[in-house]
Structures are given as structure tokens and as C-alpha cells.
Amino acid sequence: MQHIADTLAQQGFVVIDNFFGDWKILKQEAEELAQNNAFRPALIGQGDAQQHNITQRGDNIFWLENDKFSPTQKAFFDKIDTLQSFLNQSFFWGTNDIEMHFAIYHQNMFYQKHLDNFKNKNTRRLSFILYLNENWLPEHGGELRIFSNKNENDYTNIQPTGGRLACFVSAEIWHEVLPTSVPRYSLTGWLRRN
Ligand code: OGA
Ligand code: MN
Secondary structure (H helix, E strand, C coil), X not given: CHHHHHHHHHHCEEEECCCCCCHHHHHHHHHXXXXXXXXXXXXXXXXXXXXXXXXXXXXXXXXXXXXXXXXXXXXXXXXXXXXXXXXXXXXXXXXXXXXXXXXXXCXXXXXEEECCCECCECCEEEEEEEECCCCCCHHHECCEEEECCCCCCCEEEECCCCCCEEEEECCCCCEEECCECCCEEEEEEEEECC
């Protein structure tokens, strides 16, 4: 885990392949929830100003609740909780909350360049995304594009390959999801300090 902290400190983001072996079970759970119409269009903004704007953000999401975790969701949560303890020791973030949702981007959906933190409500410290897609190919698009925090013209594209975890510092790292040509599944979350 030292590698995760070092890379985060250096470039503000880190990608870890094969972070969670049981990701296919999470994918099945997301698919079942989708079949039961449990997903809702994701909103932008906060409080009363929340709105659905597909030209900015086209994913559908399902928030996970701690007291309703499946065994596999709990196992993933515990892994993130361990990471949280480690990063709190490294960066003194003092985060004490983990929030997570499943996300599906259907064909042609995307999420425009943004920061994950609301300017006036700076509670999110780390964003993390576990990808749930088998056999992702370059022609599927749907990459996470992470912009450099040193040079705004510089970016890294990350394919949403199953089992891979992408993490970045929520308040610093601009990022976007490029249009996908096939359904794109993920489990996205944040370490927060309330
Ligand atoms: C988000 C987000 C990135 C991704 O949900 O805020 O930026 O790769 N997701 O899914
Ligand atoms: Mn984001």
C-alpha cells in the first residue's frame, strides 16, 4: 500500500490492476439491480439545485447502504476501509466515512470534465472507482481521462477494465468519462471527512 500513497503524493492519482478479485460478483449484483429498475439517473449540483442533465452526466446510479451490503460488497468495503486507515496515516486526512454507488453508462453516455468536490462543501478526499467490465477493448471508448495537476494539457486515459481500481485526490484532479459504445459498469466511491 506504500506504493499507492507514494504515487498519489506524486501525481494525484493511481491505478491498481486486479485490486479486487471478486469483481464479477459485483457486476452480477449490479446487473440484477438494473433488471429490477433500481438505478436512477445521476444528478449534478447539490441540495435544492440538483438536476438531471444528460449533456453533462449520463450515468445511472444505485447508492449502496452499509446495512444492506451483500457479502461481496462488504468484502470490498473492508478492503477500502483498510486503504482508508493507511491513507489517513500517510496524509492525515482524517476521513471517517465511505460512500459508494454502482454506476452504469449506457451506450453513448459520458460525464464531462469535472471535479468531484463541491466548492463550498469540501468533504471528499479520495475518489475511487472499481471497474466491472470484462474484455474491454479500445474501440469501446469509455475511458476515464485524468488531467494532470501540473500541466492542464496533459492527461492519462484509463480503460475501465474489470478488477482495476482508479483512485485520485477529489479536490485536485479534473477528470471525465469519455463516451462509451457499450454498457460500462463500475462501483464508484469516496473517502469523506464529515
Ligand atoms: C464520477 C466519475 C469516473 C469513472 O462518478 O464522478 O468521475 O471512471 N467517474 O467512472
Ligand atoms: Mn467524478
